[in-house]
Amino acid sequence: xxxxxDSLVLQILQRMDEKLDRATADVGALKHGMTSVERQLxxxxxxxxxxxxxxxxxxxxxxxIERRLDLVDSR
Numbered sequence: 343x344x345x346x347x348d349s350l351v352l353q354i355l356q357r358m359d360e361k362l363d364r365a366t367a368d369v370g371a372l373k374h375g376m377t378s379v380e381r382q383l384x385x386x387x388x389x390x391x392x393x394x395x396x397x398x399x400x401x402x403x404x405x406x407i408e409r410r411l412d413l414v415d416s417r
Contacts, residue, residue: 408414
């Protein structure tokens with residue numbers, strides 16, 4: 343009977359080890375995917391900053407044009 347229970351325990355431990363290996367692989371894949379998402383987010387933030395600077399330059403130019411054409415109150 344001891345041999346049978348030892349065998350059962352060994353089988354259970356082997357299945358647990360296999361599940362742990364799969365979980366470890368899944369976590370590795372998630373980390374890789376997360377790194378990709380973080381890179382893409384950083385790129386998007388850079389794009390937003392660039393667009394913000396461009397909009398600011400357009401606003402400066404527009405304000406200058408409005409002043410030259412007397413389209414705004416000079417209060």
